[in-house]
Amino acid sequence: MNIALIGYGKMGKEIEAIATSRDHTIGLRLDSANTIDNADLSNIDAAIDFSVPNSAVNNIKACLSVKLPIIVGTTGWMKNFEEVKDLCIHTQGALFYASNFSLGVNIMFNANEKLARLMNPHTSYNVSIEETHHTEKLDSPSGTAITLAEGLIKNLSSKSKWENKETSEDGSISIISHREGNVPGTHSVSYDSSVDNIELKHTAKGRAGFAIGAVVAAEWLPGKKGVFTMDDLLEN
Ligand SMILES: NC(=O)c1ccc[n+]([C@@H]2O[C@H](COP(=O)([O-])OP(=O)(O)OC[C@H]3O[C@@H](n4cnc5c(N)ncnc54)[C@H](O)[C@@H]3O)[C@@H](O)[C@H]2O)c1
Numbered sequence: 041m042n043i044a045l046i047g048y049g050k051m052g053k054e055i056e057a058i059a060t061s062r063d064h065t066i067g068l069r070l071d072s073a074n075t076i077d078n079a080d081l082s083n084i085d086a087a088i089d090f091s092v093p094n095s096a097v098n099n100i101k102a103c104l105s106v107k108l109p110i111i112v113g114t115t116g117w118m119k120n121f122e123e124v125k126d127l128c129i130h131t132q133g134a135l136f137y138a139s140n141f142s143l144g145v146n147i148m149f150n151a152n153e154k155l156a157r158l159m160n161p162h163t164s165y166n167v168s169i170e171e172t173h174h175t176e177k178l179d180s181p182s183g184t185a186i187t188l189a190e191g192l193i194k195n196l197s198s199k200s201k202w203e204n205k206e207t208s209e210d211g212s213i214s215i216i217s218h219r220e221g222n223v224p225g226t227h228s229v230s231y232d233s234s235v236d237n238i239e240l241k242h243t244a245k246g247r248a249g250f251a252i253g254a255v256v257a258a259e260w261l262p263g264k265k266g267v268f269t270m271d272d273l274l275e276n
Contacts, residue, residue, distance in 0.1 A: 043258060044068035044084045044108075046076060046099050047091030050176075051113060054251040055088055062255060076102045084108055086258040093117050093179055100124050100135060109134035109261045113141055113254055116179030118186070125267050136261050136268045139183030141253025145227070146270045148242045152188050152229055155240060156195035165231040165238070167192060167199070172218040172226040180204060181215040184227050189213050192229070225250075 041064045045052045048071045056066050067084050070076055072092075076099050081087070086109045089099050093116030103110040104127055112135065121137075128135045140146065159165055169192075171185040181189075181204045189202035192213055202213040228241040244250070253270070260273055 041085040041258065042067040042083055044081065044087040046070045046087055046089040047114065051090035051247060051250060054247040055090065055254055058251040058255045081106050081108055086111060086262055088254050088258055089114050097124060101127065104128055104131045104133040107133060111136040111254055111257045111261060113138065113250065115139055115183030128267050132265050134261050134264050134266065136257045138270045139187045141257065142244060142249035143253060144249060145184060145242050146274060148240060149187060149191060151240060153191045153195050156192050159231055160196055163198060165233045167196065167229065167231050168214040170216045170228050172220060172223050174222045175219045177219060180217045184225065185215050188227060188229055189215060
């Protein structure tokens with residue numbers, strides 16, 4: 041496949057290494073100085089966007105307008121998700137979005153929902169989420185932490201929203217975000233009672249796990265129409 045990389049930072053470079061090791065070519069590398077607005081997208085089979093929150097929507101629209109399948113890992117643009125989804129369906133395009141492309145985190149998403157169902161009757165436990173990332177991360181909380189919170193809200197009848205701070209408000213889940221060093225991404229969901237603590241935790245050891253998932257999604261998406269995520273990829 042001939043792949044366009046939209047965003048050529050830490051993730052873009054990691055994806056390039058994985059894609060070339062799987063015999064793909066990189067036909068285009070876009071960044072803040074060389075954006076999609078002036079790019080020639082002909083001869084590209086799929087675009088992979090790991091850029092910045094405020095450019096993702098424009099990048100997706102540009103790819104949909106020329107029927108180029110696009111895989112998006114950029115986080116922090118979810119307020120526009122419904123608009124983008126409608127456009128994808130209307131244009132019969134192909135869009136793949138995941139807040140986290142690592143296999144381990146997607147197993148954690150599944151385990152998080154199962155554990156929440158088990159914990160639902162046990163109201164003596166208070167649930168909270170913590171995430172730690174490197175200091176250059178622009179969005180907070182992480183897209184992964186938001187997906188974990190949504191999994192809790194779906195399965196815990198006592199919870200209906202999340203806040204990106206320590207909160208004891210009824211119905212609210214605390215998401216505590218830390219920004220330090222070069223941490224690629226650590227997430228934990230913790231249930232605390234007066235007698236014990238139960239913790240579900242994922243620690244990324246580097247960025248390769250995210251990059252492999254994004255390249256596998258790029259191999260899977262062409263030829264499909266609609267909006268897809270990791271559940272669709274992992275089930276097939
Ligand atoms: N979904 C996942 O699994 C996952 C994993 C890691 C990171 N991320 C997300 O991916 C994004 C990128 O992360 P990173 O660590 O590579 O960041 P980074 O800062 O290292 O790289 C960002 C890149 O985007 C480029 N860019 C800026 N404006 C642009 C524009 N208008 N058009 C094209 N490119 C533009 C920058 O020049 C840079 O090359 C972030 O949103 C991060 O949260 C997602």
